[in-house]
Amino acid sequence: MELTLELLTLMATLDQLAAGDQLHRLEPELPPTVQPERIVFGSTRFADWVANQLPRLRTIWKTELSPLEQVAVCLEDFCSGAELSYGFSFAPLHPNENSVWELKTPDIRIFGFFNARDVFVAVVADCATRIKEIGLYAGYVGEVVRFREQLDLDPPKCIEGTNPYAVVSNYSFP
Amino acid sequence: MPSFRITVSPKRRAAARFISTVRRAFQRAVAEERAKGGINQSEIGRRLDVHRSVISRELRGIQDMTLGRVGELAWALELDPVFVLNKQSEAWRLNLPYSTPAGSEALVEAAEFAGRTTEGDGAVNPIRPASGHTRPATIGTFRVANPTLADAA
Numbered sequence: 001m002e003l004t005l006e007l008l009t010l011m012a013t014l015d016q017l018a019a020g021d022q023l024h025r026l027e028p029e030l031p032p033t034v035q036p037e038r039i040v041f042g043s044t045r046f047a048d049w050v051a052n053q054l055p056r057l058r059t060i061w062k063t064e065l066s067p068l069e070q071v072a073v074c075l076e077d078f079c080s081g082a083e084l085s086y087g088f089s090f091a092p093l094h095p096n097e098n099s100v101w102e103l104k105t106p107d108i109r110i111f112g113f114f115n116a117r118d119v120f121v122a123v124v125a126d127c128a129t130r131i132k133e134i135g136l137y138a139g140y141v142g143e144v145v146r147f148r149e150q151l152d153l154d155p156p157k158c159i160e161g162t163n164p165y166a167v168v169s170n171y172s173f174p
Numbered sequence: 175m176p177s178f179r180i181t182v183s184p185k186r187r188a189a190a191r192f193i194s195t196v197r198r199a200f201q202r203a204v205a206e207e208r209a210k211g212g213i214n215q216s217e218i219g220r221r222l223d224v225h226r227s228v229i230s231r232e233l234r235g236i237q238d239m240t241l242g243r244v245g246e247l248a249w250a251l252e253l254d255p256v257f258v259l260n261k262q263s264e265a266w267r268l269n270l271p272y273s274t275p276a277g278s279e280a281l282v283e284a285a286e287f288a289g290r291t292t293e294g295d296g297a298v299n300p301i302r303p304a305s306g307h308t309r310p311a312t313i314g315t316f317r318v319a320n321p322t323l324a325d326a327a
Contacts, residue, residue: 172205
């Protein structure tokens with residue numbers, strides 16, 4: 001992967017955690033003419049969910065793309081540096097002081113935080129309808145916060161606040 | 175396990191990429207209109223004789239858009255959709271990551287075909303179009319164009 005020196009430096013710490021099995025780096029399958037400009041790391045729980053549960057999920061919207069395809073292209077768009085739509089593609093979660101963000105697809109919500117600008121750590125994911133019906137937002141926010149706190153990272157462990165410009169490059173407001 | 179991938183078949187990945195490209199183009203177009211205080215989702219809905227919520231669902235991806243709908247939505251935004259089919263690079267066709275030797279060679283080949291050259295590690299810089307080539311070797315693209323700009327081009 002050809003990345004900026006800054007991103008490579010940030011990755012060094014997160015990659016150490018990946019080597020120790022705390023985190024797993026996503027290897028996006030980008031087109032040959034596209035170089036990665038953002039990075040995604042996943043918790044073990046998230047990586048296991050991607051491998052074992054996501055392929056079995058079905059969309060409730062009767063749309064063409066399955067949840068698996070939605071997540072694949074969502075993370076691919078993220079890693080490729082494509083313009084993200086604030087609110088449609090990504091958004092901060094309340095309470096704001098927890099600095100927890102979600103990446104969004106029609107059926108799926110991926111909860112995590114930004115260790116640095118354009119570096120997203122995905123902690124947990126679930127079906128959007130299940131989250132809304134059961135009221136799981138607060139629980140998942142808490143899970144992201146607890147996961148982040150136990151990570152062996154030097155502070156600050158995340159970009160604080162809800163300013164989209166602080167966490168991603170190249171975005172728009174719908 | 176230091177890394178993980180999301181496995182999707184090449185043809186379904188191509189479909190997902192195209193759908194995402196189209197949707198993001200409309201999201202951007204709506205965002206630009208909003209920024210300049212122009213056409214909002216309610217007005218788009220009015221022009222298409224649907225409720226604003228229909229437009230919202232289409233932009234969020236929870237409702238698919240037919241090709242005709244794409245045209246209608248572009249029209250409502252006072253834009254013209256432009257659809258171009260480009261030749262795939264060899265690496266793209268074989269679904270090779272650019273980081274592999276074969277993928278890197280194909281990337282160089284595609285870059286030269288498109289009139290660009292490489293220098294350094296993976297850098298691609300545009301130069302004058304390569305002679306003898308009539309079709310760019312880029313991935314298929316979709317863009318919603320401003321008709322005034324298109325006419326000027």
